[in-house]
Amino acid sequence: xxxxxxxxxxxxxxxxxxxxxxxxxxxxxxxxxxxxxxxxxxxxxxxxxxxxxxxxxxxxxxxxxxxxxxxxxxxxxxxxxxxxxxxxxxxxxxxxxxxxxxxxxxxxxxxxxxxxxxxxxxxxxxxxxxxxxxxxxxxxxxxxxxxxxxxxxxxxxxxxxxxxxxxxxxxxxxxxxxxxxxxxxxxxxxxxxxxxxxxxxxxxxxxxxxxxxxxxxxxxxxxxxxxxxxxxxxxxxxxxxxxxxxxxxxxx
Amino acid sequence: xxxxxxxxxxxxxxxxxxxxxxxxxxxxxxxxxxxxxxxxxxxxxxxxxxxxxxxxxxxxxxxxxxxxxxxxxxxxxxxxxxxxxxxxxxxxxxxxxxxxxxxxxxxxxxxxxxxxxxxxxxxxxxxxxxxxxxxxxxxxxxxxxxxxxxxxxxxxxxxxxxxxxxxxxxxxxxxxxxxxxxxxxxxxxxxxxxxxxxxxxxxxxxxxxxxxxxxxxxxxxxxxxxxxxxxxxxxxxxxxxxxxxxxxxxxxxxxxxxxxxxxxxxxxxxx
Ligand SMILES: Nc1ncnc2c1ncn2[C@@H]1O[C@H](COP(=O)(O)OP(=O)(O)O)[C@@H](O)[C@H]1O
Ligand SMILES: [Mg+2]
Numbered sequence: 001x002x003x004x005x006x007x008x009x010x011x012x013x014x015x016x017x018x019x020x021x022x023x024x025x026x027x028x029x030x031x032x033x034x035x036x037x038x039x040x041x042x043x044x045x046x047x048x049x050x051x052x053x054x055x056x057x058x059x060x061x062x063x064x065x066x067x068x069x070x071x072x073x074x075x076x077x078x079x080x081x082x083x084x085x086x087x088x089x090x091x092x093x094x095x096x097x098x099x100x101x102x103x104x105x106x107x108x109x110x111x112x113x114x115x116x117x118x119x120x121x122x123x124x125x126x127x128x129x130x131x132x133x134x135x136x137x138x139x140x141x142x143x144x145x146x147x148x149x150x151x152x153x154x155x156x157x158x159x160x161x162x163x164x165x166x167x168x169x170x171x172x173x174x175x176x177x178x179x180x181x182x183x184x185x186x187x188x189x190x191x192x193x194x195x196x197x198x199x200x201x202x203x204x205x206x207x208x209x210x211x212x213x214x215x216x217x218x219x220x221x222x223x224x225x226x227x228x229x230x231x232x233x234x235x236x237x238x239x240x241x242x243x244x245x246x247x248x249x250x251x252x
Numbered sequence: 253x254x255x256x257x258x259x260x261x262x263x264x265x266x267x268x269x270x271x272x273x274x275x276x277x278x279x280x281x282x283x284x285x286x287x288x289x290x291x292x293x294x295x296x297x298x299x300x301x302x303x304x305x306x307x308x309x310x311x312x313x314x315x316x317x318x319x320x321x322x323x324x325x326x327x328x329x330x331x332x333x334x335x336x337x338x339x340x341x342x343x344x345x346x347x348x349x350x351x352x353x354x355x356x357x358x359x360x361x362x363x364x365x366x367x368x369x370x371x372x373x374x375x376x377x378x379x380x381x382x383x384x385x386x387x388x389x390x391x392x393x394x395x396x397x398x399x400x401x402x403x404x405x406x407x408x409x410x411x412x413x414x415x416x417x418x419x420x421x422x423x424x425x426x427x428x429x430x431x432x433x434x435x436x437x438x439x440x441x442x443x444x445x446x447x448x449x450x451x452x453x454x455x456x457x458x459x460x461x462x463x464x465x466x467x468x469x470x471x472x473x474x475x476x477x478x479x480x481x482x483x484x485x486x487x488x489x490x491x492x493x494x495x496x497x498x499x500x501x502x503x504x505x506x507x508x509x510x511x512x513x514x515x516x517x518x519x520x521x522x523x
Contacts, residue, residue: 055428057428079428081424081425081428083421083424083425085421087419087421087422087425089422089440089444091443091444091446100426100429101429101430103435103439104426104430104431104432104435
């Protein structure tokens with residue numbers, strides 16, 4: 001299918017008056033179209049930094065990042081970013097939240113509005129369009145955040161620990177939801193997490209990073225039956241094998 | 253509303269009744285307190301326990317207000333001060349907010365001006381009174397300038413702090429969506445700081461009255477501040493008290509207008 005994303009020898013140094021922080025070093029990997037890639041690594045190793053680079057919010061100190069063969073520029077709407085917190089605007093209703101991004105760059109076309117509307121209908125938010133975020137549960141809010149991201153039709157979804165603010169039960173349910181939505185809409189996604197179980201449950205490939213400065217330690221391709229939901233994967237025997245493997249990777 | 257009420261459990265109905273009773277008693281005691289204080293004041297004055305010439309009394313104040321209303325002075329002096337206050341309030345809120353937006357948008361200027369803002373903020377503005385009179389003359393302009401001076405620095409500082417405390421992640425989110433700086437301002441920064449804006453409006457209601465009355469103390473030919481100064485000089489304490497009562501009423505009304513504006517906008521937002 002071809003690579004949608006390529007990183008080659010990416011390095012990033014943060015500068016502050018007190019010190020410099022070497023966050024990423026010689027980091028290289030590829031993501032193929034349609035893949036669901038998880039990036040795991042110890043806390044503070046540079047995962048968020050990595051996503052910011054791919055989103056074009058940060059520029060690498062050195063190295064090359066390309067999306068579909070093109071250098072990323074800051075205004076490229078090729079990536080959709082989803083944060084740990086849903087960041088919904090409390091003063092806007094759900095419909096206005098979801099279509100917020102369409103207002104920028106003159107994307108407020110009927111076609112785009114229909115698309116956003118369909119997503120809301122399809123994923124259980126049909127009756128909540130005129131509700132306000134405070135009236136929704138944490139799981140629903142995160143679904144709204146995902147649809148807000150999808151409504152701009154990014155080629156690549158970047159998810160920065162989007163489940164870690166949810167309680168455990170909600171988290172499992174929302175993982176199933178998000179996974180189903182992303183598969184359904186045939187999106188390529190990169191999920192950053194420090195939760196090994198979450199990575200195994202959701203992805204087709206896991207990239208393990210070293211501690212700071214982060215570089216790729218290992219890449220593990222997961223081999224599960226295609227039709228398993230994340231929740232079903234957790235009950236599969238392979239789940240524990242992968243878990244132990246990645247656990248020891250991170251440990252050493 | 254009514255049918256929903258029927259579905260409540262009796263315990264909840266009891267709770268609601270208790271709640272109603274509590275708010276009712278707060279209102280009741282509030283009004284009683286006013287009447288008791290006024291009544292005692294009046295009693296002490298009529299029994300000559302205190303000297304009404306110095307302490308005035310509610311009935312004398314009401315009479316004074318009636319006289320002022322009768323000869324048109326009430327309207328004349330109130331409208332002068334009200335005009336100055338509304339002008340000072342509007343200009344300082346508007347300009348202060350715009351300056352805050354500029355300082356927010358250009359970090360370099362913000363950092364350069366930071367110490368000056370702090371000094372200006374802690375400076376007692378009344379100290380500038382003589383300068384204002386020399387520069388602006390002794391008319392309305394000087395009084396409005398005093399009002400503006402008092403409100404504008406605090407407006408700028410409060411709004412700037414509000415803008416700076418807007419969630420950085422939300423700004424990042426809009427950037428990843430391709431929003432321009434202007435779009436970030438109008439879609440996020442201003443709506444997110446709406447409650448800060450309402451607070452500063454409420455603060456400015458009080459401050460602009462302080463500023464204009466202070467200005468009138470310095471230099472004026474009319475206005476409620478003028479009446480107060482004049483009343484003090486000729487020892488007509490009834491006049492001083494009457495002017496203060498009218499000031500209270502006007503300031504309260506202005507505050508009520510802002511508070512209802514807040515209610516209207518909030519109900520539009522959360523419909
Ligand atoms: N803006 C910044 N300036 C300086 N250092 C930073 C900045 N952002 C992150 N860092 C540092 O870079 C390292 C990686 O951060 P981050 O990418 O947020 O890690 P992770 O998401 O894996 O927890 C951390 O040590 C962090 O302190
Ligand atoms: Mg992080």
